[in-house]
Amino acid sequence: MRPFKTQLLKWIGNKQRFAHEIASFFPRDIRVYREPFLGSGAILAAFQPPKAVGSDVFKPLMDIWQMLRNNPATLVEWYRSRYDRFHKLGRPEGYEAIKADYNASPNGADLLFLCRSCYGGVVRFRKADGYMSTPCGIHDPISSMSFAERVDIWRRRTSGADFVCLDYREAFASSREKDLIYCDPPYADCQNILYGGQNFNLASLFQEIAEAKNRGVRIALSIDGTKKSGNHICKLEIPEGIFEREVFVNCGRSMLRRFQLLGETLEDEIVHDRLLLTY
Numbered sequence: 661m662r663p664f665k666t667q668l669l670k671w672i673g674n675k676q677r678f679a680h681e682i683a684s685f686f687p688r689d690i691r692v693y694r695e696p697f698l699g700s701g702a703i704l705a706a707f708q709p710p711k712a713v714g715s716d717v718f719k720p721l722m723d724i725w726q727m728l729r730n731n732p733a734t735l736v737e738w739y740r741s742r743y744d745r746f747h748k749l750g751r752p753e754g755y756e757a758i759k760a761d762y763n764a765s766p767n768g769a770d771l772l773f774l775c776r777s778c779y780g781g782v783v784r785f786r787k788a789d790g791y792m793s794t795p796c797g798i799h800d801p802i803s804s805m806s807f808a809e810r811v812d813i814w815r816r817r818t819s820g821a822d823f824v825c826l827d828y829r830e831a832f833a834s835s836r837e838k839d840l841i842y843c844d845p846p847y848a849d850c851q852n853i854l855y856g857g858q859n860f861n862l863a864s865l866f867q868e869i870a871e872a873k874n875r876g877v878r879i880a881l882s883i884d885g886t887k888k889s890g891n892h893i894c895k896l897e898i899p900e901g902i903f904e905r906e907v908f909v910n911c912g913r914s915m916l917r918r919f920q921l922l923g924e925t926l927e928d929e930i931v932h933d934r935l936l937l938t939y
């Protein structure tokens with residue numbers, strides 16, 4: 661598996677840099693590849709499965725994926741029109757105007773530009789009401805031409821995929837023998853402020869995984885291994901008997917931590933992802 665590091669979207673917790681490492685642990689005889697916590701789709705695009713379903717519960721995000729599949733030219737236009745507005749109004753006014761539109765009516769077109777231009781690429785939502793709160797980034801968002809090139813690349817790499825807005829439990833319900841489900845859920849107790857404040861419960865995910873495994877579905881689960889957030893270490897109880905193997909994947913420096921430090925990096929903030937495999 662060759663590294664594929666060109667991002668289409670910026671997304672908190674994205675696995676772009678080591679997606680190829682994770683995908684190298686997937687079996688080769690997959691009927692349908694399913695990714696029910698799709699986010700920025702890093703693993704799907706690195707793996708390029710011939711038949712896949714990518715899903716996520718976050719509707720504005722899935723609007724972007726569906727537009728990539730059905731009308732990539734419109735996706736490019738979504739980005740171009742916001743990029744032009746951003747430059748016309750200046751920074752941060754242009755960004756704030758687009759953010760205000762998004763918050764008045766959450767939609768994929770505004771989210772697309774916001775995720776590429778927000779501070780640290782960390783799209784954050786207020787838990788109470790889903791308000792997108794990240795300030796304007798200090799970097800220059802990629803040009804419309806560069807974005808269009810990425811759309812071409814990503815459209816090709818995801819050509820085997822359908823995109824649906826679903827809770828992960830519905831995605832699990834569609835799985836059959838010989839499918840592979842790759843799960844990258846929100847970090848159980850460290851990411852509850854992110855992703856629009858959706859309530860995610862890891863115990864229910866383990867239950868879904870156990871049931872799917874009994875039907876002959878194979879599951880690979882990325883889970884926070886040794887994440888430190890200040891003095892807080894995320895603790896996880898992994899039930900016995902579901903997983904056959906466990907590997908560590910090096911994830912580099914923690915994005916969350918970087919955001920908290922407002923752009924400063926911390927050399928010792930290394931996060932290892934655990935990859936648990938039911939096969």
Ligand SMILES: C[S@@+](CC[C@H](N)C(=O)[O-])C[C@H]1O[C@@H](n2cnc3c(N)ncnc32)[C@H](O)[C@@H]1O
Binds near residue numbers: 701702
């Ligand atoms: C850690 S991110 C996935 C990152 C992804 N692997 C990437 O490389 O960008 C977790 C995703 O789970 C989604 N999510 C949260 N709760 C969910 C649920 N109940 N069902 C489906 N997706 C959910 C969030 O919207 C978020 O995009």
